[in-house]
Amino acid sequence: MTISREEPLLAAEGLTRWYGRQLGCRDVSFSIYEGEVLAIVGESGSGKSTLLQLLSAQLEPSEGHVRYRMRDGVTRDLGLLGEAERRFLFRTDWGYVHQDAAQGLRMSVSAGANVGERLMANGWRHYGRIRATAETWLDRVEIDRGRIDDTPRTYSGGMRQRLQIARNLVTEPRLVFMDEPTGGLDVSVQARLLDLLRGLVTDLGLAAIVVTHDLAVARLLSHRIMVMKGGQVIETGLTDQVLDDPQEPYTQLLVASILPA
Amino acid sequence: MTVLDIRNAGKTFTMHLQGGLRLPVVQGVSFRVMPGECVVLAGPSGCGKSSILKMIYGSYRCGEGHIVVDHGDVRVDLARAEPREILALRRSAIGYVSQFLRAVPRVAAIDVVAEPLVSDGVSRSEARERAGAFLARLNIAPRLWDLPPATFSGGEQQRINIARGFLPERPxxxxxxxxxxxxxxNRNVVVDLIHARKSAGTAIVAIVHDDEVRDSIADTVIDIAQFTAAA
Known part of the structure; x- marks a missing residue:
């Protein structure tokens, strides 16, 4: 069958999540297509992390749906997927980059095993090929091959984050979720990571949803921006349009608050 | 045959941090650009020339009116287009040389220039080769090609920006x-490049303050002050 290029890869419809009487996020709708990078920006508590968890089926919405076009071209409601199908998405078709690399890596096994594990979960069995692929990925994320047998415990923060990216991208996912991927890193390390991410996202034609409170990160990485405040999307549009010509009072405040370098 | 048709376009900034101050920039902007034509926007600083360019590129919202791009079988009104349509239009139809280069940390000058070609699907090696040839034409020394342009002089950065805007040959x-x-x-090199692009049928909208350059490239000069909105 032919897949219509016009059908989104992922579509959120009226996503709402309450934590008891506390609002997580309310009535969020948007679509994302292959090759697109969407940044979700806003301050802590604006609902962006809740939204990311809803989108990646880690949290059930109180209302609304997330539809995802699977590799076979059929669009499914994530809420209706079985546990095995959801796990398959996580292992293969999705990546999830945590702010804290320790959450996305297994800290006590080697770097090579961290990358290889995702391949084995996809049925790879040939040790030599798994190791060779892991080495290629360490190169791509600029980690010295000589460190392949070391555990990420011995890595710096920037290296851990790059290793986490390699582990996520090795299965060639179509969609990657990133939660503050450069948070907590030194600026020089951030710049390197951003540059790396930019290159990989373009080369692989990934779709990515990046949660960040850093507008400079959004500017560099994303095509589109969604601004959240108090659990709701208050402004959305092309990244340079939202940042150069913000319409809403809150967005204007965010943009005006960037410190000049 | 019009490539770009601007009808009654207008723009007002609302400054919420200044108590909702409304700052009208331009209104009733109307002009057309044909293939191979160079339209120069003239007028004093602050009259809204750059804002009009940004509205055509889509980095400023067009508040009123229409900005219609017509090329091949694509016809899009930028005032109403979805973000993905604007992105697609930038990839296929609109090149933009901004006043200042927005440098990305760590990315080499030659890759800054090659990037639009790569996203067009040209192989990285070919894109870099063509980017290098273009940089050489703009007298950027090869020893600078592999350095990030953040530390370059103003004139060097501007030429990197020109190469990035001209190389992909958008209509x-x-x-x-x-x-x-x-x-x-280098000014003469750029004037030659503009002439070459005009002969190839590119529609150009330019802001130039240099009279000599303007007289050389302009087919039409539009005084933007006539569209400047009354505050």
């Missing part, structure tokens, strides 16, 4: 003071 080219920080020799 519409927007130029915001492309020769402002260039010496005479």
């Amino acid at each position: 519409i080219l927007l130029l915001d003071e492309p020769t402002a920080s260039l010496d005479a020799a």
Whole structure:
């Protein structure tokens, strides 16, 4: 069958999540297509992390749906997927980059095993090929091959984050979720990571949803921006349009608050 | 045959941090650009020339009116287009040389220039080769090609920006003071590039303050002051 290029890869419809009487996020709708990078920006508590968890089926919405076009071209409601199908998405078709690399890596096994594990979960069995692929990925994320047998415990923060990216991208996912991927890193390390991410996202034609409170990160990485405040999307549009010509009072405040370098 | 048709376009900034102050920029902007034509926007600083270019590129919202791009079988009104349509239009139809280069940390000058070609699907090696040839034409020394342009001089950065905007050969080219920080020799190179692009059928909208450059490239000069909105 032919897949219509016009059908989104992922579509959120009226996503709402309450934590008891506390609002997580309310009535969020948007679509994302292959090759697109969407940044979700806003301050802590604006609902962006809740939204990311809803989108990646880690949290059930109180209302609304997330539809995802699977590799076979059929669009499914994530809420209706079985546990095995959801796990398959996580292992293969999705990546999830945590702010804290320790959450996305297994800290006590080697770097090579961290990358290889995702391949084995996809049925790879040939040790030599798994190791060779892991080495290629360490190169791509600029980690010295000589460190392949070391555990990420011995890595710096920037290296851990790059290793986490390699582990996520090795299965060639179509969609990657990133939660503050450069948070907590030194600026020089951030710049390197951003540059790396930019290159990989373009080369692989990934779709990515990046949660960040850093507008400079959004500017560099994303095509589109969604601004959240108090659990709701208050402004959305092309990244340079939202940042150069913000319409809403809150967005204007965010943009005006960037410190000049 | 019009590539770019601007009808009654207008723009007002609302400054919420200044108590909702409304700052009208331009209104009733109307002009057309044909393939191979160069329209120069003239008028004093602050009259809204750059805002018009940004509205055509889509980095400023067009508040009223229409900005219609017509090329091949694509016809899009930028005032109403979805973000993905604007992105697609930038990839296929609109090149933009902004006044200042927005440098990305760590990315080499040659890759900054090659990037639009790569996203067009040209292989990285070919894109870099063509980017290098273009940089050489703009007198950027090869020893600079592999350095990030953040530390370059103003004139060098401007030429990197020009190379990035000209190389992908889009049917519409927007130029915001492309020769402002260039010496005479490099200014002449850029004027030659603009002439070459016009002969190839590119529709150009430019802001140029240099009279000599303007007289050389302009087919039509539009005084933007006539559209400046009354405050």
